[in-house]
Amino acid sequence: MLFQFEMRLFVILLSGLLLWNSCSTEVDLLDDYRETTIVYCLLDQTLPKQYVRIQKAFLGPDNALVMAQEFDSINYINQLDVKIEAFNSAGALVNTFVLQPDTFTNKEPGTFAAPNQVIYSFDSPSGTLNTTHTYKLTVTNTQTGNVVTAETNLVEGFNVTSPSATATVVNMSPSTVSPSFDVKWSAAPSARLYQAGLRVSYWEYRVNGDTVLNYTPEWALGTTETNNTSANSPQGIKFDKLSFYRFLGQNIPVDNNVISRKFRSVDFYVYAGDDVLKTYIELNGPNTSLAQDRPMYTNINNGLGIFSSRTVASRLNLGLVNNSIDDYLAVGEFTCQLLFQKTDGTTPGCQ
Secondary structure, eight states: OTTOOHHHHHHHHHHHHHHHHHHOSSSOGGGSOOOOEEEEEEEOTTSSEEEEEEEEOOOOSSOHHHHTTSHHHHSOOSOEEEEEEEEOTTSOEEEEEEOEEEEEOOOOSSSSOOSOEEEEEEEOOTTSSOTTSEEEEEEEETTTOOEEEEEEEOOOOOOEEESOTTOSEEOOOOOSSOOEEEEEEOOOTTOOEEEEEEEEEEEEEETTSOEEEEEOOOEEEEEEEOOTTTTTSOEEEEEEHHHHHHHHHHHSOOOTTEEEEEEEEEEEEEEEEOHHHHHHHHHHSOOOSSOOOOOOOOOOBTEEEEEEEEEEEEEEEEEEOHHHIIIIITTOTTTGGGOBOOTTSOOOOOO
């Protein structure tokens, strides 16, 4: 999904620093080291826990790619104090969140050390974060005294309007009258970037008698952008209904251990990001212009990265109308080999 940066964003920043540091043969770069802290955080008031990723650029006598595989080359070890302070509209401090380090073991192998990674977090039950407040991040290195700061506001909440709140099923049957499906939502005034997506869940009935609930990856349906004049206008995006079944065919594997599958639900998500996030993505995404030099965007004071916000609205657990299951999902050209049941419980497969 659009706002799950993971290691890709660290590669953009850290790789540039590593390449510059490893290519010079005339200057002793180790002679004048300047601490560079790299921060990534997207506050989201809809989540029960907030995460801040903090790492460091590094210098050393060895090959940079070799050093990047060392855990302590890119992670601070027991030397950071991290807090986020909330200020009301009058500028008064109303809350302080002290973040604790957690070591996650799910980082995939790549350029940088894996599988362990350090993430800072704090709990945020519903109502903890307030869209009228400004949030200030402060990262203090207790060993060097280096301080990194950044500020952000939250993106206001909004609602998905299509599918409607009263809908229980959606029609994914393509026709000349209705070849596409509309996803619509109300505006979040401070949002400047939206992305819509969907995910499908289904039951699998296996040869060994097990019944397993599975999910497709989330399908990114597209993005829209707004500006100050269009920010309060309703937003939306369309996608071709036939491509819905093509997506399922490409993302649900044929499995000889599966006797049949049964559609469970489709979930729709709309993500909204603020102007800082929009600018960051634009400047740090793939460069297709002839001018290769672009500024490295950051809103971190005395560091690199991004401290920003996003939020999400959703419509969950929607079924499909019978025709969409019987005439397309169960026997359609893109999905018949997946052995989805018809609404009468039979499994026709490809005929």
